[in-house]
Amino acid sequence: LMYERAIAMGNAIDSTSRYTYGSALNSYLTFVRIHNIPVDPTEETLSFFTVYTSNFIQPRSVASYLSGVCNQLEPWFPNVHAARRSMIVTRTLEGCLRLKSVPVSRKRPLSLDDLQIVLSHFHQNPSHDDLLFISMLLTGFFALMRLGELTFADNPRLRNWRKVSRRSTVTFNDIQYSFHLPSHKADRATSLAEHAVSPTLIQAMGRWSSEAFKIYVRKHPVLLHALLFGADH
Secondary structure (H helix, E strand, O other), X not given: OHHHHHXXXXXXXXXXHHHHHHHHHHHHXXXXXXXXXXXXXXXXXXXXXXXXXXXXXXXXXXXXXXXXXXXXXXXXXXXXXXXXXXXXXXXXXHHHHXXXXXXXXXXXXXXXXXXXXXXXHOOOOOOHHHHHHHHHHHHHHHOOOOHHHOOOOOOHHHOOHHHOOOHHHOEEOOOOEEOOOOXXXXXXXXXXXXXXXXXXXXXXXXXXXXXXXXXXXXHOHHHHHHHHHHHHX
């Protein structure tokens, strides 16, 4: 049981998150070593780390760094989350956001004309890689998929087959093709949202337990439209 529990605890967070959190912890350890500060993540130390890190990365990303530090140090410092939520840390982060944040620079969204340009460019004797690129581009555009849902991590340790659309699920004919989404993308929560069920009720059913789904809904036009206007139909 101890062995099984150790495995379960080791998989408590996603492999990608674990890798990112490890990077945040390395940054924190470098910070305390440079400034000759104890590793103990007190309110003072975390607030100083926030100010220091905001000089090198966008303050909006510092919050993720703090989450990573909390996750990695919690087994040794159980009060780290309380320190993170303290007034001095939260206000320091808010101040850095006001002082050092710059607007996000976003690329112009793709249009149908852009897709036509790509198709025209690769029209003559496309290579296998060219065809794969076109397939990814068109699939991502018309299926409203993100880049991370169309690619696989270069680092084998970050690969999670449960998040991959399997080639064995692909079906196609002369006019269309389809494939099954991974289970975490094809659950009933999404279907309920498309039928205008309130997000509060979906959370009460045990799904969408975190607030992260609100970011996904804002960026997913189909779900956003369903939640806004589905109740009228």
